[in-house]
Amino acid sequence: MTASPQKPIPFIDLNAQQQRIRDQIETRIKTVLDHGKYIMGPEVREVEEKLAAYVGVKHCITCASGTDALLMALMAYNVGPGDAIITTPFTFISTAEVISLLGARPIFVDIDPVTFNIDPAKIRAVLDNEIVTSSKVRGIIPVDLFGQPADYEEINAIAREYDLFVLEDAAQSFGAEYRGKKCGALTEVAATSFFPAKPLGCYGDGGAVFTDSDALADRLRSIRVHGKGSDKYDNVRIGINGRFDTLQAAVILAKLEIFDEEIQLRQKVARRYGDLLKGLLETPTVKPDRTSVWAQYSVLSSQRDNLMTHLKEHGVPTAIYYPKPLHLQTAYQYLGYGAGDFPVSESIAQRIFSLPMHPYLQPEVQEFIKEKVKGKREKGKGKG
Numbered sequence: 204m205t206a207s208p209q210k211p212i213p214f215i216d217l218n219a220q221q222q223r224i225r226d227q228i229e230t231r232i233k234t235v236l237d238h239g240k241y242i243m244g245p246e247v248r249e250v251e252e253k254l255a256a257y258v259g260v261k262h263c264i265t266c267a268s269g270t271d272a273l274l275m276a277l278m279a280y281n282v283g284p285g286d287a288i289i290t291t292p293f294t295f296i297s298t299a300e301v302i303s304l305l306g307a308r309p310i311f312v313d314i315d316p317v318t319f320n321i322d323p324a325k326i327r328a329v330l331d332n333e334i335v336t337s338s339k340v341r342g343i344i345p346v347d348l349f350g351q352p353a354d355y356e357e358i359n360a361i362a363r364e365y366d367l368f369v370l371e372d373a374a375q376s377f378g379a380e381y382r383g384k385k386c387g388a389l390t391e392v393a394a395t396s397f398f399p400a401k402p403l404g405c406y407g408d409g410g411a412v413f414t415d416s417d418a419l420a421d422r423l424r425s426i427r428v429h430g431k432g433s434d435k436y437d438n439v440r441i442g443i444n445g446r447f448d449t450l451q452a453a454v455i456l457a458k459l460e461i462f463d464e465e466i467q468l469r470q471k472v473a474r475r476y477g478d479l480l481k482g483l484l485e486t487p488t489v490k491p492d493r494t495s496v497w498a499q500y501s502v503l504s505s506q507r508d509n510l511m512t513h514l515k516e517h518g519v520p521t522a523i524y525y526p527k528p529l530h531l532q533t534a535y536q537y538l539g540y541g542a543g544d545f546p547v548s549e550s551i552a553q554r555i556f557s558l559p560m561h562p563y564l565q566p567e568v569q570e571f572i573k574e575k576v577k578g579k580r581e582k583g584k585g586k587g
């Protein structure tokens with residue numbers, strides 16, 4: 204058996220990353236302290252240019268969080284009361300929350316059992332069943348869960364057919380690719396998050412919207428600053444205070460330098476897990492025409508809760524994303540959904556959990572985690 208690792212195993216190791224680029228981060232932050240332009244300083248423009256080029260779209264509009272990015276995108280389409288938006292119930296609350304905040308109605312559609320992303324065939328089924336809602340369906344928000352892009356070819360085709368917009372929730376997938384294109388460039392508009400634990404994270408809250416559309420970009424820049432017109436005291440629409448801090452832009456600029464290398468490292472860690480855990484757990488599958496940035500490494504086990512307790516006893520942290528699908532949340536009781544409405548999401552929610560995942564996870568630690576998973580299986584043998 205592998206010896207216990209010397210240090211506690213972190214679920215995500217932001218310290219290892221910081222140690223690598225601490226000097227660059229300090230230099231970037233010092234520049235901001237020297238020029239003092241804390242709101243919409245030059246780093247914000249610089250990071251927007253670099254991120255737009257990275258993704259391969261014309262416009263990047265940074266903002267205060269991934270949630271604001273989703274909200275601003277829906278506001279740019281004038282989503283409001285009487286509208287409905289299709290999305291997945293197996294996601295973080297933000298994805299659906301922004302729909303409700305604007306007075307529109309989320310329509311949930313179940314997921315694919317292999318990728319955990321929204322199932323395009325089920326989107327079509329809902330759109331063909333018009334009695335489902337008296338609201339007007341305006342758009343679709345697919346989520347690239349755990350870093351793997353959703354089925355954009357199929358989803359975009361459905362959207363064209365039914366005249367809907369598609370807003371990619373790329374909060375977990377920034378840096379991933381689908382058929383040679385980067386997440387953020389797969390739909391008319393996309394939103395991402397720079398929350399510290401995301402693949403590209405700052406040291407606080409942050410996010411960005413991506414689009415090729417000049418008209419959407421103009422509306423987004425206005426919505427970001429209280430619906431400003433020619434200046435911030437000319438208000439042409441209702442907006443929000445949604446700006447990205449200059450200091451956070453400075454942090455992203457330093458981290459962007461090593462981001463591609465970190466993605467490679469994440470993919471290496473995921474491959475190693477795949478090899479080590481084969482036959483012990485149901486490991487994740489990435490479709491051949493896309494890549495994942497592994498925001499989470501999520502596995503399935505029918506003995507999930509026992510296994511998580513066992514791992515915890517041996518110092519291996521785990522987490523459940525997500526224990527309760529959104530249609531079963533108290534906040535969404537008003538939509539009238541119930542248990543059994545989205546059986547794939549419900550079944551996955553009972554079996555899924557995530558293992559430590561970050562670019563600096565060492566092979567010995569992964570080996571240790573495997574030994575603990577295996578030990579539990581052997582102990583549990585014969586007990587069903």
Ligand SMILES: *Cc1c(COP(=O)(O)O)cnc(C)c1O
Pocket residue numbers: 268269270271294295297298346372374375396397398408409410
């Ligand atoms: C993190 C996350 C968000 C929200 O991002 P914040 O920056 O925390 O507001 C939205 N959608 C998904 C799928 C996420 O994982």
